[in-house]
Amino acid sequence: MKPKRYIVWSKKEIDLDDPWQRKWYIRQVLTQGKAENIAELDWEEVRVVLKDISLPPPVSKLWENYLGA
Numbered sequence: 001m002k003p004k005r006y007i008v009w010s011k012k013e014i015d016l017d018d019p020w021q022r023k024w025y026i027r028q029v030l031t032q033g034k035a036e037n038i039a040e041l042d043w044e045e046v047r048v049v050l051k052d053i054s055l056p057p058p059v060s061k062l063w064e065n066y067l068g069a
Contacts (some may be wrong), residue, residue: 007032027053030063043067 001014007028008014015052026049029037046066055063 003028004037006034007037009043023049023053027055030055031059 001016003014003025004014008025013019014025016025026041026046029041030046030053046063050060050063050067
């Protein structure tokens, strides 16, 4: 997939079938994305990977509270 430049500026394409790249992309969307980008995420997948993606503490707390993770 070709990510929006304001979310990912270091790569032109991302392989979302690769688990590492997929988690990295989710992290980028949660920290850099707009509301419409965040709305496109699979909330159950975000809940599962939230502890693995090393978000900044305030951002992590926000999503943990929101998702009940």
